[in-house]
Each structure stands twice: as structure tokens, then as C-alpha cells.
Amino acid sequence: LMENASRAFLDAVRKSMRQIRRTIGATVVNPALLTAAEKLQYEGYLRREETNAAVLALWQDGVPIKQIVRRTGHHRMTVRRIVRGERGDVFRPRQSSLEAHLPWLDAQWDAGARNASALWRALRMSGFQGSVRVVLEWATRRRRAERTDASSLARVPSARTIARLMTIGRDNLTKAETVAIAAIESGVPTLVEAREIVADFHAMIRTKRAELLSSWIERASSSLIASLANGVRRDEAAVHAAIISTWSNGQTEGQITRLKLVKRQMYGRGKIDLLQARLIGAQL
Known part of the structure; x- marks a missing residue:
């Protein structure tokens, strides 16, 4: 049953x-399920949120940035980023010189332009001052992300x-x-x-x-x-x-399992006489 x-x-x-x-695919990760390293990042995010709330409260009360720096002890650039709303993310991304060009790069990538060197040369024509390595790393991340998305869709558990x-x-x-x-x-x-x-x-x-x-x-x-x-x-x-009922067929099922195990251990040699010798004869 x-x-x-x-x-x-x-x-x-x-x-x-x-x-x-x-x-x-639409999953929101519970902080209680994070790994040890991710928990450290999340705890850092919570600490940043407390700092952000304290600085924003002072800013909304009309306290100038210089006074906020003196009261909180934080760096002037940190206070300015909080006031501008630049510290509200959980996982802070690394600042890149491609930030201003990302919409154009995404459009070119979606259109089929996947050559990083060609994309870098086109960016140079529009005033981009970064090296070709920056664009190569961006293209590599895009390719890995696409492969990861495709594999995750194909790996839905059975x-x-x-x-x-x-x-x-x-x-x-x-x-x-x-x-x-x-x-x-x-x-x-x-x-x-x-x-x-x-x-x-x-x-x-x-x-x-x-x-x-x-x-x-x-x-x-x-x-x-x-x-x-x-x-x-x-x-x-x-x-x-x-x-x-107190009766059960567990003993019968157990003997059938034992019989199958012995038969498979003999690699096709499990004829009735040999099985009888190994099972019935062994108990006598």
C-alpha cells in the first residue's frame, strides 16, 4: 500500500x-539558505543598509555632507554615494569604463556582432578610452551567461x-x-x-x-x-x-529480493539447480 x-x-x-x-526558474533565494560566503556578503549588505539609513536620515534633516562625514566618521565619497542612491544593491558590482556603452554593446550583441575586437574598434571611434581587454572580458562573461542559461533550462530535474x-x-x-x-x-x-x-x-x-x-x-x-x-x-x-491486520507479506518480498540478488551475482549462471544449491541447500 x-x-x-x-x-x-x-x-x-x-x-x-x-x-x-x-x-x-522564478526563484527568490531565502537568506537562510545561503552558503557561508554568501551569508558574509548578505551580512555586509545589511550593515550597509544600516549605514545608508543613518546617512539618509541626516541628509533629509538638512545636515550638509561635511557635517554628516564628521558625525558618522565615513568617507566623504561614501556619504555622497549614499545620498545619490548608489549603494542600494545587495552585491556591489565592480565599476567599469563600459558602463556608458553597455546599451550599445547589448544591442550589437543581440544583433549578432560577437567579435570583441571589432566591437572595441567601433567603441574607439566613438571615444572609448579603455583597452581591448575590457571588451574581451565583457564578451566572455556574456558567452558564459548564455551557456549557463541554456544548461539550466536543459537540467530541469526529472x-x-x-x-x-x-x-x-x-x-x-x-x-x-x-x-x-x-x-x-x-x-x-x-x-x-x-x-x-x-x-x-x-x-x-x-x-x-x-x-x-x-x-x-x-x-x-x-x-x-x-x-x-x-x-x-x-x-x-x-x-x-x-x-x-498483523499479517504482512514482508517476509515474502524479502526472500524474493534475496533470490534476485543471488541470481544477479552469478552473471547468467543462475539455473534452477545452482539456485537451489545456493539458497535451499545452504540452509540445510
């Missing part, structure tokens, strides 16, 4: 794959992988897996509901609380695992007996 419930959840994931593909990641503990997931599952849970709430219904079914079997079966069927009938609920309803008496 528990295996059938797990298969039903896998089928629910497969039904939701189109919706999952639409939502898995339905089986998503079902596994959604049913194991969060402590066993990597940061990327955690972010992906968080995006799926926020974008496909019906899948989260199906997971909870399957988990309740497993708990009902483990605790042998057969009196919850009827209410569980009604709840599951309107979810993504309605097919499982319909099957349980057709054999409700048998499922009820399986939940409360």
Missing part, C-alpha cells in the same frame, strides 16, 4: 511537470528526482536542491497537498488507524492522487483489513 501511494505521488509529479518547468527530493528531509538537500524544491512548492501548491496526503496515508498505515481511511479517501479524491483514492475506495474493505 505504501509503495502504491509513493507511485501515485510520482504520477502526480509527472502530471505537474509543465507547471514545474514554468516556475522552477519527475522521479523531484518526487524523491520532496519526500526526504531538508537537511539532506544541497542548497541548489533546496532552492529548487522551494520554488516548486511555492509555484505548484497542489503538489504540496498531494505530498501531505501521501504522508498522511503512510502515517495511517504505520499507526494502524483504519478509522481515518474514509476521511482520507474523501480528501484525496479532489487532489492530484485521485486515482489512488478511487482504487482504495473500490477495495476499501481489503485496505481496511490490511491496515489493522
Whole structure:
């Protein structure tokens, strides 16, 4: 029964794959899920935000920049950047001489001009004073970004992988897996509901609380695992007996697994006489 419930959840994931593909890219990273290095950057951002708020409060009260520098102890250029609104980003980008030319470069790149040296020569004609290396680095970053975007779209986890990641503990997931599952849970709430219904079914079997079966069927009938609920309803008496019964086919399934393991270990030599000698004869 528990295996059938797990298969039903896998089928629910497969039904939701189109919706999952639409939502898995639109992800907002939770600061609690950042790596150690990213946490340091985020903590620095929070400290900058506190500094920005203090400087802006003084500026809005009419305090001149020179007085703000004396009161806060920050550099004059830092105070000026805060007043101009230049320190509001989480990850501060490195200032580049290409800033003024980026719209033109983006337009040329989208039009198919991918030769960095040619782009640099055209920029020189318009007054750009930087070296060709600056444009080469910009072009390299653009190519890497495009390859990364293409590979991320092609690496959407399979339905089986998503079902596994959604049913194991969060402590066993990597940061990327955690972010992906968080995006799926926020974008496909019906899948989260199906997971909870399957988990309740497993708990009902483990605790042998057969009196919850009827209410569980009604709840599951309107979810993504309605097919499982319909099957349980057709054999409700048998499922009820399986939940409360002390008998189990676990011993049979265990012996079948052992038999398959021994047969595969013999690389095609597992005829009936050899299997009998290894399994039955070994127990005598």
C-alpha cells in the first residue's frame, strides 16, 4: 500500500511537470539558505543598509555632507554615494569604463556582432578610452551567461528526482536542491497537498488507524492522487483489513529480493539447480 501511494505521488509529479518547468526558474533565494560566503556578503549588505539609513536620515534633516562625514566618521565619497542612491544593491558590482556603452554593446550583441575586437574598434571611434581587454572580458562573461542559461533550462530535474527530493528531509538537500524544491512548492501548491496526503496515508498505515481511511479517501479524491483514492475506495474493505491486520507479506518480498540478488551475482549462471544449491541447500 505504501509503495502504491509513493507511485501515485510520482504520477502526480509527472502530471505537474509543465507547471514545474514554468516556475522552477522564478526563484527568490531565502537568506537562510545561503552558503557561508554568501551569508558574509548578505551580512555586509545589511550593515550597509544600516549605514545608508543613518546617512539618509541626516541628509533629509538638512545636515550638509561635511557635517554628516564628521558625525558618522565615513568617507566623504561614501556619504555622497549614499545620498545619490548608489549603494542600494545587495552585491556591489565592480565599476567599469563600459558602463556608458553597455546599451550599445547589448544591442550589437543581440544583433549578432560577437567579435570583441571589432566591437572595441567601433567603441574607439566613438571615444572609448579603455583597452581591448575590457571588451574581451565583457564578451566572455556574456558567452558564459548564455551557456549557463541554456544548461539550466536543459537540467530541469526529472519527475522521479523531484518526487524523491520532496519526500526526504531538508537537511539532506544541497542548497541548489533546496532552492529548487522551494520554488516548486511555492509555484505548484497542489503538489504540496498531494505530498501531505501521501504522508498522511503512510502515517495511517504505520499507526494502524483504519478509522481515518474514509476521511482520507474523501480528501484525496479532489487532489492530484485521485486515482489512488478511487482504487482504495473500490477495495476499501481489503485496505481496511490490511491496515489493522498483523499479517504482512514482508517476509515474502524479502526472500524474493534475496533470490534476485543471488541470481544477479552469478552473471547468467543462475539455473534452477545452482539456485537451489545456493539458497535451499545452504540452509540445510
